[in-house]
Amino acid sequence: MSPRVVFPNKIxxxxxxxxxLAITLVFFYWPAxxxxxxxxxxxxxxxLSSKFVWFANFKKVLSDPNYLNSIQVTAVxxxxxxxxxxxxxxxxxxxxxxxIRGRGVYRTLMIWPYAVAPxxxxxxxxxxxxxSIGSLAYGLRWLGINxxxxxxxxxxxxxxxxxxxxxxxxYNFLFFVAGLQAIPxxxxxxxxxxxxxxxxxxxxIVFPLLAPTTFFLLVVNxxxxxxxxxxxxxxxxxxxxxxxxxxxxxxVYNDGFVNLILGDSAAQSVILMVIVIALTAVQFRYVxxxxxxx
Amino acid sequence: MIxxxxxxxxxxxxxxxxxxxxxxxxxxxxxxxxxxxxQTILRPPxxxxxxxxxxxxYSEALFGGVGRIGGVSVATLLFNTTVVALGIAxxxxxxxxxxxxxxxxxxxxxxxxxFWLIFITLxxxxxxxxxxxxxxxxxxxxxxxxxxxxxPLIASATATLLFRQFFLTIxxxxxxxARVDGAGPWRFFxxxxxxLSRTNIAALFVILFIYGxxxxxxxxxxxxxxxxxxIVIALRKMISFADADTEWHLVMVTSxxxxxxxxxxxxxxxxxxxxxxxDTEK
Numbered sequence: 001m002s003p004r005v006v007f008p009n010k011i012x013x014x015x016x017x018x019x020x021l022a023i024t025l026v027f028f029y030w031p032a033x034x035x036x037x038x039x040x041x042x043x044x045x046x047x048l049s050s051k052f053v054w055f056a057n058f059k060k061v062l063s064d065p066n067y068l069n070s071i072q073v074t075a076v077x078x079x080x081x082x083x084x085x086x087x088x089x090x091x092x093x094x095x096x097x098x099x100i101r102g103r104g105v106y107r108t109l110m111i112w113p114y115a116v117a118p119x120x121x122x123x124x125x126x127x128x129x130x131x132s133i134g135s136l137a138y139g140l141r142w143l144g145i146n147x148x149x150x151x152x153x154x155x156x157x158x159x160x161x162x163x164x165x166x167x168x169x170x171y172n173f174l175f176f177v178a179g180l181q182a183i184p185x186x187x188x189x190x191x192x193x194x195x196x197x198x199x200x201x202x203x204x205i206v207f208p209l210l211a212p213t214t215f216f217l218l219v220v221n222x223x224x225x226x227x228x229x230x231x232x233x234x235x236x237x238x239x240x241x242x243x244x245x246x247x248x249x250x251x252v253y254n255d256g257f258v259n260l261i262l263g264d265s266a267a268q269s270v271i272l273m274v275i276v277i278a279l280t281a282v283q284f285r286y287v288x289x290x291x292x293x294x
Numbered sequence: 295m296i297x298x299x300x301x302x303x304x305x306x307x308x309x310x311x312x313x314x315x316x317x318x319x320x321x322x323x324x325x326x327x328x329x330x331x332x333q334t335i336l337r338p339p340x341x342x343x344x345x346x347x348x349x350x351x352y353s354e355a356l357f358g359g360v361g362r363i364g365g366v367s368v369a370t371l372l373f374n375t376t377v378v379a380l381g382i383a384x385x386x387x388x389x390x391x392x393x394x395x396x397x398x399x400x401x402x403x404x405x406x407x408x409f410w411l412i413f414i415t416l417x418x419x420x421x422x423x424x425x426x427x428x429x430x431x432x433x434x435x436x437x438x439x440x441x442x443x444x445x446p447l448i449a450s451a452t453a454t455l456l457f458r459q460f461f462l463t464i465x466x467x468x469x470x471x472a473r474v475d476g477a478g479p480w481r482f483f484x485x486x487x488x489x490l491s492r493t494n495i496a497a498l499f500v501i502l503f504i505y506g507x508x509x510x511x512x513x514x515x516x517x518x519x520x521x522x523x524x525i526v527i528a529l530r531k532m533i534s535f536a537d538a539d540t541e542w543h544l545v546m547v548t549s550x551x552x553x554x555x556x557x558x559x560x561x562x563x564x565x566x567x568x569x570x571x572x573d574t575e576k
Contacts, residue, residue, distance in 0.1 A: 006401050006469070007479045016396035017408050020389045023449040028415045031426035038426065092313040098306040108561060109314045112321060115556035117508035117526045120549060123533060124320040127327070133542065135323070135339040169317060174568055198302070227421045231510035235530045249421045253511070256425040265425055272422040280417050 032273070038266035057267035066243060067251070067268070074247045077161060078225035085165035086217055089172030090210075094202065096173075097180045107177070114170040118163075119231030125163035126236050149237075153244025156237050160245055163236065164229045172217055179213030180206070219283045226275070248272060321553060328352070328546035335542045347543070355547040363528050364520035368548050371525040375507060375552070378443045378524055382506030383499050385448035391491070394457035395483060399469065409458075416451040420512055428515050438522045443513055447506070453498055460494050461487070497570025500563045507556045525552040 039057055041050045061067050096106055113121065128136040131148045140147040149155040183206060191201045230249045233239060239246035239254060246254070252272060256265030327335055330345035355368045396402075397409050420427060427446065436442030464487070472482045513524045520528070529552060532545050560567050 006399055007473075007482075009400060009479060010402065012479060013396040013400035013402045013405070016400075017393045020393040020412060020449055020454065021408060023389070023445060024412060024415055027427060027430060027446040028418050028423075028449065029411075031423040031430055032418050034426035034429070035423045088313070088316075092310060095306040095309045095313075099303060099310065102307070106310050106314065108564065110317055111560055111564070111567070112557050113317055115504055115508075115560040116321070116553050117510060117556075119510045119526050119530060120508075120552055121320075123529060123545075123549065124324055126533075127542075127546075128320060128323065133336055138339045166317070166320070169313075171571070174571060178572060227419055230421065231508075231526070234510070234514070235533075252421070253424055257428070257515070262425065269422050269424065273418065276419065276422060277417045 035266050035269045035273070038262055039270045041266075042263045053263075057263040058271070061264055061267045061271070064264075066246075069243055070246050070248050070251045073157075073243070073245060074226065077157065077164075077229075077245070077247055078222055080157075080161045081164045081168070081225040081229070082218060082221040084161060085168035085221060086172050086214070088165070089169050090176050090214075092169070093173050093176035093180055094206070096177060107174075110173050111170045113167050116167060117231060118167055118229055119235040121167040122160065122163045122232035122236040125159060125166065129159055151241055153241055156241055156245050160229070160232050160236055163232050164225060167232075168221060168224060172221070175213055175217055176210070179210050183209045216283070219279060223276075223279055226272075226279075248275075321557075324546055324549050324553070328543065328550045330543065332541060332543045335546070351543050351547050355544045355551070363523070363531050366520045366523070366528065368525070368528075368544075368551055370521055371523060371528045371548070372551060372555075374440075374443075374522060375524045375526070376555070377440055378509070378513070379503050379506035379556075381440065381444035382447050382509075383502035385444060386450045386453050386502050387495055387498060389448060390450060390453035390457055391488075391495075394454050394461055395487065397454075398458055398461040399479070399482075412449075412454050413451050415449060420446075424511070424515065431516050437516055438519045442516045443522075443524070447509065447512060450502075453502070456494065456498065457491070460491065464490065493566065493569070496563070497566040499570075500559055500567040501570045503559055504556050 040052060040054055042053045042057065092110065096103060096110075099106070116124075126134075126149075128134050129140075129147070129149060131137050131141075131150060137147050147155060149159045187205055187209075188201055191205055196204065226247070227249055229247070230253065233245055233247055233250045234253075237245045239250050248268065249272065252265055252268045255261045255268065323340070326342065326344050327340055328351055329348040330340065331347050334340065334345060357367055357369060393408075393412060397405060431437055431442055431446070434442075436445075468486065469482065472486060477485070508526065509524065510526055513527045514530075517523050517527065520531075523531070525548065529545065529548050532540065532548065534540050
């Protein structure tokens with residue numbers, strides 16, 4: 001890039017970045033450094049003294065069966081949510097590409113859930129499927145299914161996955177539609193002339209060319225399932241029944257804020273930080289690649 | 295063209311209609327429930343058509359005050375949420391515009407350090423620093439204040455990155471021409487840069503408004519008083535599955551009122567919304 005034309009002021013640029021920098025330092029870096037420090041300290045129950053214990057908190061957290069359970073819950077929840085949300089959205093996007101009439105109407109109706117807060121999405125689904133007054137739960141019981149997500153851990157998981165993926169369908173749909181529109185029609189027509197049937201065309205041409213979009217969405221959906229779904233878990237199940245839906249973020253909140261186990265909570269925060277950094281790095285590597293070849 | 299048989303088109307429409315039923319049904323059914331009496335809701339299955347209590351339920355929730363959240367009316371909650379969502383969206387746009395402007399159009403020591411400091415905040419979401427951030431809020435006395443609800447959320451790497459990306463596409467000749475004509479940095483910013491950024495600002499505004507409106511963890515942490523809650527948090531407090539005194543008809547009205555404003559923003563500003571979504575993520 002050629003050297004940019006710039007303004008010669010010396011002080012003004014500092015004033016311009018000052019507000020953002022101040023907020024960043026006070027509300028991001030200072031707390032994050034405190035989390036790091038706290039993760040290596042152990043306080044007595046009254047908070048009067050604390051001593052430096054190196055990685056003991058991490059060792060304790062990582063050998064805690066509850067934490068391991070929480071890792072497993074998060075993995076199941078994230079994979080299921082990403083798979084359901086992306087699978088449904090891809091199917092709908094492919095169908096939306098096929099129709100000509102009403103495309104705009106379909107898109108408008110499809111983007112609603114994006115505007116719904118995750119917690120409210122959870123509450124809507126819980127209203128439909130709550131064993132005592134939910135109309136759809138009534139339907140399930142009528143079908144002979146013993147449905148009670150407030151007591152059965154697996155059913156609770158199904159419910160939060162449904163709510164979380166429902167909310168994410170719009171987002172994935174928009175990106176898949178954009179990705180599908182970027183695929184040159186000539187390629188698909190050429191395959192059609194060579195006699196490839198629609199399903200074969202999808203698997204051998206459309207799906208591979210869609211890979212960058214799919215990969216990008218996979219990262220975004222994982223981040224979403226890890227962090228943004230706190231509201232769903234908190235509002236719908238509270239991590240229960242038992243600890244069947246206690247995700248990592250919910251556990252950090254619960255241990256630190258409700259149970260006040262500071263060292264453990266801080267160590268968990270730091271582990272989460274490492275996960276976010278890894279996910280962001282993956283995401284940006286991908287963006288870089290795309291710039292190169294796109 | 296490709297074999298577009300009527301049957302295939304029909305199947306495509308069928309799948310899409312089914313998809314939309316799944317996507318829209320929970321919202322529609324909430325609306326239906328919000329127009330029925332509590333007695334009707336408590337005896338499932340609920341009818342599929344709206345009832346006749348629309349006016350009663352909505353006015354009771356909006357102006358009467360809801361018992362479970364300390365008698366606060368939903369109008370208050372809507373006001374809080376609007377203030378927070380607008381504050382976050384506008385605040386983020388302003389401070390990101392300013393810092394991106396400094397980083398692209400000036401050369402000064404520590405420029406890249408600042409850029410990286412802002413960039414890295416992407417990796418520090420609230421969720422990974424819950425307790426220490428809460429402590430900062432307590433030390434500053436920001437619990438239960440609008441400042442506390444808004445300011446910590448307006449530092450955003452995404453918006454800054456987006457504006458930086460856009461500013462880099464503005465040709466240097468434009469800056470040069472402005473300087474030859476005697477325009478200082480402020481004049482350039484107001485008369486040239488801002489008008490050029492209008493579409494980006496609109497796109498970002500939609501995304502950030504939704505972001506602010508749907509916040510959950512942050513308002514949960516920094517509000518204790520019922521009359522400072524955002525509507526999402528209050529809704530959570532109104533529901534109890536354990537005891538039978540949840541006023542479901544009011545819960546449903548509140549859900550609708552919490553859902554409709556952001557949906558309106560997204561649907562009415564659809565063009566900018568889709569653009570903004572694709573831009574902020576890439």
